[in-house]
Each structure stands twice: as structure tokens, then as C-alpha cells.
Amino acid sequence: MTKKSLGYVELEWICPNCDTRNPGSRRTCMNCGMPQPDDVEFQQPAQEKLIEDDEKIAQAKSGPDIHCYYCGTRNPATATTCSQCGADLSEGARRKAGEVLGAHNDKPAEPLICPACGTPNAPNAPNCVQCGASLTAAQPKPEPLQKPVQPAAKPASSSSKSSSMMGRIGLVGLVVVVLGCIITFFVLSSRTEDISGTVDDVSWTRTVIIEGLVPVEREAWRDNIPVEGVVLGCTQQIRRTQDQPAPNSQEICGTPYTVDTGSGFGEVVQDCQYQVYDDFCRYSVNEWQAVDEAVLRGNDFSPRWPALSLRPDQREANRDETYRIVFSTPEGTYTYVVRDPTAFQRFQPGSRWILEVNTFNSVTDVKPAN
Ligand SMILES: [Zn+2]
Ligand SMILES: [Zn+2]
Ligand SMILES: [Zn+2]
Structure with a gap:
């Protein structure tokens, strides 16, 4: 499989102090100012949008953020000293990265209905515009990544089971009769x-x-045709499926999904394979065949x-x-x-x-x- 990157989306984190949803790029809560603790995970927003801002993309690509060893403040991957206390970040802990958060969801999110007063709110609203109640609990959980489901094996019905049993008895009977015939034949012919x-x-x-060289039609991949073969016609067919991109191939990709980069941004990736096409040809070639006697x-x-x-x-x-x-x-x-x-x-x-x-x-x- 080739992992194909479709871009980056900004994730969110919920302040454990005040339940506010914060954009992933914010390292301190925009409501109460608390720094994001290292054990507060990033989540997918209700609707993911691929970011186009070069600065944010550079931040997403720079790697997991670093939590200061002394004060816990989250610092960008590129920082060397803590923005809060000035400590050397070489001893800091990098945030976890690489976790699959869920299927990429770029469809418009449903409005959030306030559990307290029933008012519809924006999908990412932290609090109800009407009554101020927290909407964190009402946030939909991101869809889990769909795994391809194997079709369940059809249980054999009792009638088909008994008919297959009948078939088995019939088969055994047939074998007995044939064996009997063969034995009788040998007994009679040896008497x-x-x-x-x-x-x-x-x-x-x-x-x-007497054999003669006769033109016959055969089929093969173009590069397997013998030199003396005359190509009659070819069609493009799938010759193999491989993980790496190749010329003259069709890309087959799975559902895009979002991976935590540890920077407050998620990378949207797809697992892809490549069906490589090639010329499959009919050709004519002379072969020795019996023509006379x-x-x-x-x-x-x-x-x-x-x-x-x-x-x-x-x-x-x-x-x-x-x-x-x-x-x-x-x-x-x-x-x-x-x-x-x-x-x-x-x-x-x-x-x-x-x-x-x-x-x-x-x-x-x-x-x-x-
Ligand atoms: Zn807060
Ligand atoms: Zn610090
Ligand atoms: Zn409300």
C-alpha cells in the first residue's frame, strides 16, 4: 500500500478545565487560558476542511509539538526553548503522533441542538448562544473508520443439507455400481x-x-509473444496489482482518513494500490501439427x-x-x-x-x- 497524502486539517482539543473546544493550533485555552495538558488528545472537528494557509501547513509538517519538561506548556516542534518559562526543550516530551483518528469527514456538520434549551447552534460552538450551556456533550463522535466487511457465510438451510445428503448417498451408490461393472468386466475378460x-x-x-507448419492463434502478453508471432489485436488488461505507482496504471484508493500529527493538525491520507495495465494480444504463429499420413x-x-x-x-x-x-x-x-x-x-x-x-x-x- 502507498500512503497518499491529501492534505492537512486543523484538529480540536477540549479544555479539561472549562470544556471549551479549542482549535488545534491554539496551545492554551481560548476561554480560560489553561495550557493544553500533554494527556489531552486531539479530536476531529465536526467538519474537516483541508487547510490552505502555508504557515499552518508548515506547522503541520514540522512534526509533533513538545511539552516543556518543567512547566508542561505545549511548544511548536521547531521551538528550542519554552515560550512560558524559557527552559531548554531538548528534555521535553514530544506529543504522540501517528494515531488514526477516524474517517475523513468533509461533509457539512449538523447544527448542534442545545440539550438545555433546544436552540440550534453552530457545529463547533462550545456553548449555547441562547442559554450558555456547554455543548461539548452534544458534539457527535467522529465516525469510526469503516473496515471492509466480509459478507457473512450463508448458513446452509436444512432442506439443502438433506438434499446434499441424498446426493451423497446417490454418489456412493453410483460408485458401487461402477466398481461392480469394472470388477465384472475384469472377471469375464480374464475367464x-x-x-x-x-x-x-x-x-x-x-x-x-506427416506434420506441417500451420498458422494457429494464441494469446499472450505482448512481451511474451515469440519473435515470429504476428500480432492480430490487443486489449489493455490488468496484468498485476502493486503497492507502488507505475506508468499506465489505475489508482485504487481506500476511504480517506485522518491521522494525528501531534501538531494540532491531522494529515488526511488514503491507502492506495495500483492496477498496472498491459497489452494482452491475440497473435498468429506457425506450429507443427499433423496434416496428413x-x-x-x-x-x-x-x-x-x-x-x-x-x-x-x-x-x-x-x-x-x-x-x-x-x-x-x-x-x-x-x-x-x-x-x-x-x-x-x-x-x-x-x-x-x-x-x-x-x-x-x-x-x-x-x-x-x-
Ligand atoms: Zn479552558
Ligand atoms: Zn516551560
Ligand atoms: Zn441553550
Whole structure:
């Protein structure tokens, strides 16, 4: 977070001797003349106004005031000797500073209604203009700083709870059924019978996948696009959020609030973050993708790869070979597939084999019949 200063406002303090509200810049009570004690805190006024007076701003920026070690008088931060007794202020105590007083309130304050006679008074009036009663008690407390409130978690209603329970039972049932099916499948497919047969026919298929450079559309931040990519279009999107200001960013700030500077003035600040925008682009780039395949088939024992005629923008990719053997048996015709060309050579036409056939009528293994 970056703390952003919006300016300074004059605070107030209430004289403990006569209840008079005094402007923060006054170090002694304007009604009874009592110096402000060091334990009397500054408060936000009913309506805060950013000050424009250079002298007051300089005072606000100079730091916390100093209370004289000997007589307690409040002196400006820049003073070296006490204005009251002349004592050296290097031993004096600086006022507390940095405390958050509340949300910055620049809206016009409501008139103060006198608790004694009901007369409306100016928002910062110390005493009723009509009857002279003290208005300190009637002063509204400054609004506390609003903290972002997390939305309360919605309690699950009983009906949705029971329906989710039903859903859980349904899910368990489904899992049981699926598991049952899988187990049945494995039991049935592992239950085999042996059938003797002879090789009736063989065939082989060899396939080569051909890849070509094909333009494809991708998306990326502009600085992540490969050099050969062609930009098709970009939009500005939030790439990151950071605490420090940056070019091409949007400032997101919280509610302004007032911080006690210890000088009788408050600094109005905002906590800000910066959403940094960047170009997010669609671009076109050539990538290798399967565009064709060359296939060669035969019925002999000399499998060959298909001859390739590749264009300059094409290349050979995966190769695949399958060998199919057809057996004739008393139970009918069975097909068996191998992928190894050496194993394929053993299936000479007319040779005799024992076929292991499962419940689904698939050949799971073959052995030469002795
Ligand atoms: Zn006073
Ligand atoms: Zn003094
Ligand atoms: Zn009154």
C-alpha cells in the first residue's frame, strides 16, 4: 500500500478545565487560558476542511509539538526553548503522533441542538448562544473508520443439507455400481478358454504421420509473444496489482482518513494500490501439427514403410505399425494383432496355434501348438 497524502486539517482539543473546544493550533485555552495538558488528545472537528494557509501547513509538517519538561506548556516542534518559562526543550516530551483518528469527514456538520434549551447552534460552538450551556456533550463522535466487511457465510438451510445428503448417498451408490461393472468386466475378460486354430491370413499396416507448419492463434502478453508471432489485436488488461505507482496504471484508493500529527493538525491520507495495465494480444504463429499420413499395407512378411514426398514446410512425425493375423478355428474366425515385426514373422500361413479367447470373444494370447 502507498500512503497518499491529501492534505492537512486543523484538529480540536477540549479544555479539561472549562470544556471549551479549542482549535488545534491554539496551545492554551481560548476561554480560560489553561495550557493544553500533554494527556489531552486531539479530536476531529465536526467538519474537516483541508487547510490552505502555508504557515499552518508548515506547522503541520514540522512534526509533533513538545511539552516543556518543567512547566508542561505545549511548544511548536521547531521551538528550542519554552515560550512560558524559557527552559531548554531538548528534555521535553514530544506529543504522540501517528494515531488514526477516524474517517475523513468533509461533509457539512449538523447544527448542534442545545440539550438545555433546544436552540440550534453552530457545529463547533462550545456553548449555547441562547442559554450558555456547554455543548461539548452534544458534539457527535467522529465516525469510526469503516473496515471492509466480509459478507457473512450463508448458513446452509436444512432442506439443502438433506438434499446434499441424498446426493451423497446417490454418489456412493453410483460408485458401487461402477466398481461392480469394472470388477465384472475384469472377471469375464480374464475367464478364457483355449481354442486351437491355424493361420489363415496375415496383413500389415505401416503409417507415418506427416506434420506441417500451420498458422494457429494464441494469446499472450505482448512481451511474451515469440519473435515470429504476428500480432492480430490487443486489449489493455490488468496484468498485476502493486503497492507502488507505475506508468499506465489505475489508482485504487481506500476511504480517506485522518491521522494525528501531534501538531494540532491531522494529515488526511488514503491507502492506495495500483492496477498496472498491459497489452494482452491475440497473435498468429506457425506450429507443427499433423496434416496428413502416409499408409502402406501388404499381405506378405516383408513390411515396408511408405515412401514420403514431403514439402519444405512438412516433416515426418510418429510412425506406427500393426500386424494382423487371422486364424480359422472350429469356432469360427479370430483376429489377433501384434505390433512387433519380429513376432509377426512367426505366423506363417498354415501354422497351428492355441488361442486364448475370453468371454468377449477376444484373443488375449496365442501359443504355438506342439
Ligand atoms: Zn479552558
Ligand atoms: Zn516551560
Ligand atoms: Zn441553550
